[in-house]
Amino acid sequence: MAELLCSPEDLSKARLEMEQTIGKASIDVEIAGFTVPKGAQVLVNVWAIGRDESTWDNPHSFMPERFLRTDLNFKGQNFELILFGAGRRTCPGLPLAIRMLHLMLGSLIRSFDWKLEDGVRLENMDMEEKFDLTLQKARPLRVVLVAI
Structure with a gap:
């Protein structure tokens, strides 16, 4: 970040590229019958997803072994792990978190x-x-x- 601050042209270029790639909601959209106004901040209810009985056996019980399944996809496409985001907005720290979790907790x-x-x-x-x-x-x- 310090290098970017020393190079205002590169900082402007990076900002413009992000704006063109990610952008901001410029129009109202309808999703599943709900109108989301332009500029709205949409939050995902991770708490409810983590307690969804159609996804998890005994969702209110502490069962860390449920995450030992080998078929879990950590690439942001499975909503069981939505706490790390999804799609192209997946947390860039996810691979590190998955590797370090066992080491740190252990x-x-x-x-x-x-x-x-x-x-x-x-x-x-x-x-x-x-x-x-x-x-x-x-x-x-x-x-x-x-x-x-």
Whole structure:
């Protein structure tokens, strides 16, 4: 980015190319009977997709093994993984995330003994979610990590 800032002509050229390729909605469109006005920001309800009973067995249960299927397509065409976007707007970090997830999670699990804060019991742990642009817990997870 610093190099682009030092070269205003190249920055303008890149901006123009992006505008011509991606552009902005310049007209109202109708999708599935709904009118989406020009300039509107459309958000996908990832929370609902992740809990779709026609896609997932026991969608409200924590079952990470469901993602070990070998037929999952990580290229943005399957809506089970819509949290990474889809089509040409797929997150460019998806391949790195898929490779690093196991390493990072494995390192955290192997390096620390995880304990809940004093007085918090598993059956009383608040798992409420907060609606935002990203999915997050309504109240932060408070744990004590002890190096192993």
